[in-house]
Amino acid sequence: MGLPHPGYAQSMKQKDSLKFNKKIVPDIIWREAYIALAHYPELKDTPIEFKFKKDIQKSFMQAQPKISGLFKNKKKRAYFVMISEEIVIEDEVFDVTAVPSDVLIGWLGHELGHIMDYRERSGLNMLWFGMKYFASKTYIQEAERVADTYAVNHGMGKYIIATKDFILNHAHLSDVYKARIKNLYLSQGEIMMLIDELE
Numbered sequence: 001m002g003l004p005h006p007g008y009a010q011s012m013k014q015k016d017s018l019k020f021n022k023k024i025v026p027d028i029i030w031r032e033a034y035i036a037l038a039h040y041p042e043l044k045d046t047p048i049e050f051k052f053k054k055d056i057q058k059s060f061m062q063a064q065p066k067i068s069g070l071f072k073n074k075k076k077r078a079y080f081v082m083i084s085e086e087i088v089i090e091d092e093v094f095d096v097t098a099v100p101s102d103v104l105i106g107w108l109g110h111e112l113g114h115i116m117d118y119r120e121r122s123g124l125n126m127l128w129f130g131m132k133y134f135a136s137k138t139y140i141q142e143a144e145r146v147a148d149t150y151a152v153n154h155g156m157g158k159y160i161i162a163t164k165d166f167i168l169n170h171a172h173l174s175d176v177y178k179a180r181i182k183n184l185y186l187s188q189g190e191i192m193m194l195i196d197e198l199e
Contacts, residue, residue, distance in 0.1 A: 023050070032101055035105050060107060105162075106156065141183065
């Protein structure tokens with residue numbers, strides 16, 4: 001994947017997007033998206049559009065297949081990574097410009113982990129996945145831990161840890177929200193064990 005010329009990116013308005021290797025990426029996050037994508041060579045030819053959205057419930061990002069291609073050959077599917085313009089957690093407002101670069105890379109890497117999972121599923125299986133995800137907390141936990149595992153196994157462990165640290169050590173976030181993150185995602189200890197297994 002060739003790195004777009006920095007001068008080109010800097011000359012564009014924030015609302016504009018870069019296009020490279022079947023990827024569409026808002027200019028404001030192109031560096032972080034490029035770093036995250038570089039860890040997933042399997043996704044080189046997979047169309048992915050990173051797109052800002054007004055509001056994503058209870059999340060900062062969300063990966064999903066494009067509905068129009070859901071029942072196409074798995075290798076021909078295209079995906080969105082939806083990114084909330086801002087997220088309110090316990091009265092604390094975050095937007096993409098306030099998130100440290102390593103944390104943003106980790107978040108993007110986690111969502112690409114979801115896409116790695118999705119690309120092995122049939123269209124019917126994806127529909128069943130969606131229904132179970134919204135109906136079962138246990139299934140949410142399983143799906144989020146799978147995405148974390150994909151990210152760590154693709155060399156993104158330090159970024160995933162940075163994302164956890166950002167959330168769990170943020171003084172203004174409630175213990176209830178932090179407990180939810182601890183329950184649904186891999187713990188820092190589990191991430192370190194996975195990293196050790198890769199070495």
